[in-house]
């Protein structure tokens with residue numbers, strides 16, 4: 118098995134295989150258990166609005182400083198609100214379980230796969246690869262939008278599968294996949310060589326993000342006419358109906374469900390089910406109390422209150438949960 122893994126893969130020129138070659142551990146390799154029932158789905162929940170956190174500016178730059186953080190971690194001086202340090206610490210916790218396996222971020226367009234993936238790769242000391250970028254490079258620099266326009270979606274999907282196939286033999290990489298990578302079962306065969314994480318973001322938040330940056334690079338959402346937010350939301354809803362099921366193939370899920378603002382229904386509900394609401398509040402109180410680090414946890418109401426670093430921390434948390442579960446299900450070598 119090790120010999121097979123250690124064999125040289127035929128990477129195209131845009132990949133230096135040495136960068137991703139696995140440093141084989143001493144013991145046997147861990148492999149993911151495929152059974153769906155083993156998936157661990159725990160999401161975030163947000164209870165209280167913290168207005169001062171809104172409009173926090175987003176930087177796609179990765180700010181986690183490995184050197185400083187490890188020094189501080191060793192010294193044991195972790196500041197409770199230093200997200201970067203918490204992220205680094207979580208990454209260190211996940212690493213032994215991950216055992217070099219690749220991480221694939223899946224999710225709808227604009228769900229933050231690239232932004233969060235970069236943070237996760239930096240924290241793990243892994244390389245970051247964007248599947249769309251690899252496709253563009255394989256097509257001699259033709260952009261995704263141009264591939265759709267001149268060759269159609271079917272060629273793009275072929276190229277996407279080719280790219281995922283190549284990626285599936287790599288280790289120590291965090292991959293941001295395209296939103297549609299989940300629709301082909303063959304792609305899951307490749308992504309299941311590593312660990313997949315679904316960033317599940319409400320469609321309204323996606324539409325806001327996409328409207329803010331424009332739809333030029335996302336041909337499936339591009340439309341000259343109409344208000345960008347409305348067009349994006351409508352298209353995303355249709356796409357979501359086609360894909361939502363496919364996303365559940367992921368090994369772990371980070372859900373950014375927001376609590377809807379009070380509506381007539383909500384108030385009506387509140388009146389009719391006062392007792393239920395009271396029980397829910399008591400449950401939420403204890404839920405927040407028992408949680409130690411982030412979001413749900415810190416009780417934000419709106420998904421835009423969450424920084425990419427907080428989401429990356431939660432992603433590690435979910436992966437850790439999946440991997441620990443996977444380890445308990447592992448069959449000892451002697452039984453094979």
Ligand SMILES: Nc1ncnc2c1ncn2[C@@H]1O[C@H](COP(=O)(O)OP(=O)(O)O)[C@@H](O)[C@H]1O
Nearest residue numbers: 175226227228229230231232326330423424425
């Ligand atoms: N947690 C977040 N809060 C607010 N905006 C975000 C967040 N994560 C990503 N974004 C923004 O949303 C847009 C899409 O993010 P990106 O990482 O490119 O998504 P994807 O790779 O899933 O398409 C970018 O402009 C990015 O800055």
Ligand SMILES: O=C(O)C1=C[C@@H](OP(=O)(O)O)[C@@H](O)[C@H](O)C1
Nearest residue numbers: 225226227249295296297335336
């Ligand atoms: O959802 C999709 O089908 C697509 C998502 C895009 O990637 P992002 O999810 O990174 O925007 C890109 O692969 C292409 O435009 C198709």
